[in-house]
Amino acid sequence: GENVEQHPSTLSVQEGDSAVIKCTYSDSASNYFPWYKQELGKRPQLIIDIRSNVGEKKDQRIAVTLNKTAKHFSLHITETQPEDSAVYFCAASIAGGTSYGKLTFGQGTILTVHP
Amino acid sequence: DAGVTQSPTHLIKTRGQQVTLRCSPKSGHDTVSWYQQALGQGPQFIFQYYEEEERQRGNFPDRFSGHQFPNYSSELNVNALLLGDSALYLCASSPQATNEKLFFGSGTQLSVL
Numbered sequence: 065g066e067n068v069e070q071h072p073s074t075l076s077v078q079e080g081d082s083a084v085i086k087c088t089y090s091d092s093a094s095n096y097f098p099w100y101k102q103e104l105g106k107r108p109q110l111i112i113d114i115r116s117n118v119g120e121k122k123d124q125r126i127a128v129t130l131n132k133t134a135k136h137f138s139l140h141i142t143e144t145q146p147e148d149s150a151v152y153f154c155a156a157s158i159a160g161g162t163s164y165g166k167l168t169f170g171q172g173t174i175l176t177v178h179p
Numbered sequence: 180d181a182g183v184t185q186s187p188t189h190l191i192k193t194r195g196q197q198v199t200l201r202c203s204p205k206s207g208h209d210t211v212s213w214y215q216q217a218l219g220q221g222p223q224f225i226f227q228y229y230e231e232e233e234r235q236r237g238n239f240p241d242r243f244s245g246h247q248f249p250n251y252s253s254e255l256n257v258n259a260l261l262l263g264d265s266a267l268y269l270c271a272s273s274p275q276a277t278n279e280k281l282f283f284g285s286g287t288q289l290s291v292l
Contacts, residue, residue: 159279169221
């Protein structure tokens with residue numbers, strides 16, 4: 065089955081700096097890659113996603129890049145703010161076919177943004 | 180829109196007992212997935228329900244079972260609880276048309292003593 069590795073496990077930055085979280089996946093059939101943000105005691109929330117037919121996607125201060133050949137994708141947060149502090153999870157799935165909505169998650173990255 | 184709602188929020192059980200967790204999907208969503216999130220880990224897929232049937236299952240034993248009702252709400256049942264079943268159980272819903280975009284509930288924190 066699919067395996068997703070996520071690094072780093074913890075990341076500490078100063079407010080205004082950029083943060084980068086990287087993930088690798090094992091199943092070359094995976095074609096959908098979402099990122100979730102989970103604040104302490106709260107539900108995971110989808111912040112951005114990318115499909116395998118796109119190499120990069122941006123939404124304000126957040127961007128995701130995908131390298132299908134190397135089977136890795138990354139989350140980039142620019143101009144970080146204290147409210148960006150949370151646990152971030154990457155995930156991979158095979159959208160469509162029989163693998164409907166089965167996400168394989170990485171282990172998570174605890175991001176701390178210091179004021 | 181109430182989003183995905185789960186009940187109860189917290190639950191304490193002892194080994195060997197049985198537990199039922201409940202989930203109401205987001206309005207307009209007809210597909211429900213269940214995930215187990217151990218402390219400090221990413222969520223792990225348990226199974227997914229669509230049209231009242233289990234459509235796909237992760238690597239979990241038969242002690243984990245579920246059900247989906249005609250109104251799309253769902254239940255997760257766990258029999259013969261083990262200490263290792265202690266975790267946050269998350270329900271996620273999605274519309275069939277774009278089923279990969281999951282919207283999660285806040286979860287049920289299960290503690291097995």
